[in-house]
Amino acid sequence: MFPSDTAATETCMNDTASLADQLIKEILDGRYQPGDFIPKELEICRHSGLSRNAVRRHLGALVNGGIIERISGYGSRVREFSQWHILDPAVTDWITRFAGPHLEIQREILSFRLTVEPWVAMMAASSATARDLVAIEEAFEGMRDHHLDEDTAQHDHCDVSFHVAIYYATHNIVWSQLSHVLRPSIHLLVSHSNTRTLDPTHSLQNHHRLMDAIRMRQPDEAYHAAIAVLEDTARALNVDITPMPTPTHLPLNASHVS
Amino acid sequence: MFPSDTAATETCMNDTASLADQLIKEILDGRYQPGDFIPKELEICRHSGLSRNAVRRHLGALVNGGIIERISGYGSRVREFSQWHILDPAVTDWITRFAGPHLEIQREILSFRLTVEPWVAMMAASSATARDLVAIEEAFEGMRDHHLDEDTAQHDHCDVSFHVAIYYATHNIVWSQLSHVLRPSIHLLVSHSNTRTLDPTHSLQNHHRLMDAIRMRQPDEAYHAAIAVLEDTARALNVDITPMPTPTHLPLNASHVS
């Protein structure tokens, strides 16, 4: 039995991810800023009631994410944001869950999506198999069945699955894996926009248009439909969209293997 | 920098990466195939002479890469290739170092690069600062000074730095981080093509053209120059390039947030 050590503070003992979560939260809240040192191992052990081994595992997770660096015999220092491994799914998950005011990274990720997702839609329209269409269609039907619900959780989940399924339909390993990385960000953007959007039916129509284009093997139409979907999201989040300079010829793409 | 950047130096005696390296090598060689079980912890301890904690850390690295899954009380099973975390720099590093016959993943990554790098070049031409140009130029000069050397190591290193510097010049977090992921693959492709290419001077001219386009803020020219560079590489590696269907309008891109 413990003498009510951690009672006053948070519920920090049961889950494996909770300690890392809490540290991340404090870092993103600005309590520990880049260059600062977080508490020592033994101090965390005493404060959290976890074994040193467990604490070291959690800190190791932060190291893997490039969030802190551990200096032997000295301490654990928070690294600059630019050093964080943004493409680590765990990191994007942390950021999307705890980075309320940290909009910069969100905007950069949205910028990235606005650049690539039209192309992903094109590739999906060229390469999607019947099985891919099933996944896309199931996600869409989930969106349609729940797009007027009070609780948007179901709809948001299907919305994310819809986008991820399109990444998968490219049948390219890199794009498929990127969907894992972007999934938390997509979820955040989707949940934001779906709570603020004025006309959920309009968004649903855009998704339907995109799905049909992929089904009918119309890459050109898929390209523009994807832009329409994203413009909707960007508008709901008040993010600027500016056109890029224009290449006079067409881009190339390597053939898909197998 | 990513922690795995220094892992490329393969002094694999008692280095921390050696055990994981060896396991990966055996997996990629087909000795342990997806679904198979690798030896037990204690067996590895006896065989390698390392402590159980160290062995567990190495196995944990493989788990982080999605390469194996550990079943409590049963064993460690190799996962399907599609489950591997291709966007983990450590994983790409392993694959590029040990996956001799495994060309599929290499091709998929090259396919990805062929799709995105022209766009990256465009963005770099729009956003590159003077400091970015310094990095690009230094890399190019290194290529020029060593492009006739017997040992291509120096030239290859600068070639990789050249491409990475362009990713950085986009000033978008996601693209910058992607360069870390792609770095090992770029290095492999570069070293292959540079040993097989017939006319190294021609490749150098293409790089020069790309650099100038970025410097002169000519996104259109940068786009085509990047294609020329990649076509060179693809041709040297006998990889097909097929054009994509063509959108009738132009893609969009979100504004960069400082």
Next chain:
DNA sequence: ACAGGTATGTATGTTGGACATTTATTGGAA
């Protein structure tokens, strides 16, 4: 008084063993 090397303390890194938990298998009883 100042410079430089050394001693020391603190925090992280590593090791080995003991214990707990999970899983598949084996053996026995209805």
Next chain:
DNA sequence: TTCCAATAAATGTCCAACATACATACCTGT
């Protein structure tokens, strides 16, 4: 034959001790 309990083996967790690295403080010599 079927179902349940005991067992064996492997992974997961914890603890205590030791080794190493870093920075500070001290101490000596010029």
